[in-house]
Amino acid sequence: MPRTSYAIAIGSNRRGRHGSPAQEVMAAIRALGGVTAASPIHHTPPLGPSKRRFANAVTLIESNEAPPALLRRLKGIEHAFGRRRGQNWAARVIDLDIVLWSGGSWGEPRLTVPHRLFRQRDFVLAPLVQVAPDWRDPVTGLSMRQLYARLRRKR
Secondary structure (H helix, E strand, O other): OOOEEEEEEEEEOOOEOOEOHHHHHHHHHHHHOOEEEEOOOEEEOOOOOOOOOEEEEEEEEEEOOOHHHHHHHHHHHHHHOOOOOOOOOOOOOOEEEEEEEOOOOEEEOOEEEOOOOHHHOHHHHHHHHHHOOOOEOOOOOOEHHHHHHHHHHHO
16 A cells, blocks of 8 residues: 555543553554654543543554554554553543544445544544644545634534
8 A cells, every 4th residue: 555644633531551641642652653743732621421631632644554454553552552442431541543544535334534523523623733734624625724613613
């Protein structure tokens, strides 16, 4: 596969072997490889039943991997960091999600790119705008800057 770019959302709200949630996010960025840009860490309130605040960031990476291969690698990193599958919305040491791919859209049962919910998530769009404001959503055609402005207006 030719070299392509991905936007990866990273989040943590539980201490792990690297330290605080922010330190877990920084360690995950180092573990990704091929990083071309990384947003500052944003501290955000939790969604769902978790009571712990999140540390969130978005990084851009370059890779020769197709989306399913990258997803397998991301799940391996999560596992190495101590993430265990289980309850949705629970505290987690690390969460890595493919948000966008320079190849456009990808759809299969286990993976949809762009991420289905990224347009509704301030904790993804705010850091994404910092690293890729002009990247266009292949579904809506809108830039990240435009999507973020729309989300902010809804509040």
